[in-house]
Amino acid sequence: MSVVTNDEVRRELVEFLDQRQPDVVREWSLLRTFAEQRTVDAVGGCTELLNSLRRAARDGQEQNPAAAGFDDVRPMLRASAGGGASRRLDLLSLKEPLLRLWWEHRAGTPAVTDGALALSSAVDALRMVQLEEELTAGTETISMQRQQLTELSTPVIKLWDGVLAVPLIGTLDSTRSQSATESLLEQVVVQQAKVAILDITGVPTVDTMVAQHLLKTTMAARLMGVECVLSGIRPQIAQTMVQLGIDLGDLVTKASLADALSYALQKTGLAVVSADQG
Missing domain, CATH: 3.30.750.24 (STAS domain)
Structure with a gap:
């Protein structure tokens, strides 16, 4: 029985994300979480999210929300957090099409199960990044409002x-x-x-x-x-x-x-x- 190493799974994942990027981006852009965005914005946002997952998987940091691979996507997640519930991205919905395409791409290979777990962990880590950015955005908003209230309460x-x-x-x-x-x-x-x-x-x-x-x-x-x-x-x-x-x-x-x-x-x-x- 063959044993699949982490390095082998990582290479398989990076290859999959490179080859099937157009398919993943297309399916993600059709999800409800991107439905209210313009097509160009949706495709760009999906591509940015997918690239962040690819970088994290390439570095073996798919379970680490603090990984450098997720840094580039933080501004987008911060912006969506500042737009209220209507603009909030449902990142968990990215899992189903991503894992389905992965199973289609590597069905029957030793890497399929470990790869699916790694992709699922990467999306979970991305979700943690989103929560961190939402918390930071909320803290900054509260601080700004507190400062504004203080200024209003002490007029000259x-x-x-x-x-x-x-x-x-x-x-x-x-x-x-x-x-x-x-x-x-x-x-x-x-x-x-x-x-x-x-x-x-x-x-x-x-x-x-x-x-x-x-x-x-x-x-x-x-x-x-x-x-x-x-x-x-x-x-x-x-x-x-x-x-x-x-x-x-x-x-x-x-x-x-x-x-x-x-x-x-x-x-x-x-x-x-x-x-x-x-």
Whole structure:
């Protein structure tokens, strides 16, 4: 009884994938997973997937998702993952036509069973590559959305020439504090601001950590020559800060944003007066 070595199976597989490439690509391109793509796109995608399987089989790495043979196909799988469920490729459906053509090509030879197992493993590894790329794409999307939400939650608003406001809403953590500081300092330079108002009307609670974040932001702004005003201190927050012994130093505080704006205008040499007095 003859024994088929791994090298022999590998050579048989590479020869099969070379000779029957047009047949495999044609059958794959007719699968439902490629049905909504243009013919040229479907054929190109199928060819790229088949070439990746060939390289992995040639290197004896058909079971290894980290094999170099799968690297070239990663961008395509990442792109399909970013397109949602409608563009997601069903790679498991590639097995049936691929194995059928293999059995037809090598029926009755010692390599047929081992070759079928190797091809099945290669498709499984390709599927693992797809899952990795989907996970990476999902992680990147979440990170980008988190960054966008952070930027949206710490806007810098120009209230008047030389007067900026940073309305803070929700819990103020290290990430949001850093974002608020960076956005404020950037706009200080752009707007040539003289006064910046940090409004905490929308901050539910102020503890020692939140106070530290606010003080760091005001210190950074002062180094840029900007005076900061803290507004929106509700009675409950004021009482909590007193109980915690939080010292805001010489930071100017105002009960409301309107009071803070009035103070800021005075510091810039302006004042709001009634039209009856004009």
